[in-house]
Amino acid sequence: MLEARVSGDTVGVTTPSGGHARGWDRQTGAVLLVDAANVVGSRPTGWWRDRAGAARDFVEQLRVAARAGRLGPPVVVVLEGQARAGVPAGTLDDVRVLHAAGSGDELLLDVTSGASDPVILVTADRELRRRAEALGAEVVGPRWLLARLEEI
Secondary structure, three states: OEEEEEOOEEEEEOOOOOOOOOOOOOOOOOEEEEEHHHHHOOOOOOHHHOHHHHHHHHHHHHHHHHHOOOOOOOEEEEEOHHHHHHOOOEEEOOEEEEEOOOOHHHHHHHHHHHOOOOEEEEOOOHHHHHHHHHOOOEEEOHHHHHHHHOOO
């Protein structure tokens, strides 16, 4: 059980055991943890005009990729700020959406530190990368994830 503290509530994400972060594919058992604000913000798609809509579209892309087997469960995506209005917290199609009450970075680090399985964090934020790696996470950039979302 992966646990993170969110506004005093415990959010549980069941994770399969085994696997390792290096060479991640659909079978490793690693938790794929996504910094949604950073990944969505990595492309100039006009997301800033409708943050909730951009989050909804992004999470739907994650769910489609999970259903197609391009992303293995568990996939955990953290939404913050106005983006939270676009997608309710919860799990659907092997994608768990968490809402950060404050800083998305702090929730991402809480999830990383509480994980019993390896974590692969998707972000380009250098400070978040440094802190997550200190907790044992492997960190990949948005392009890594976007390439998997765009596979046909």
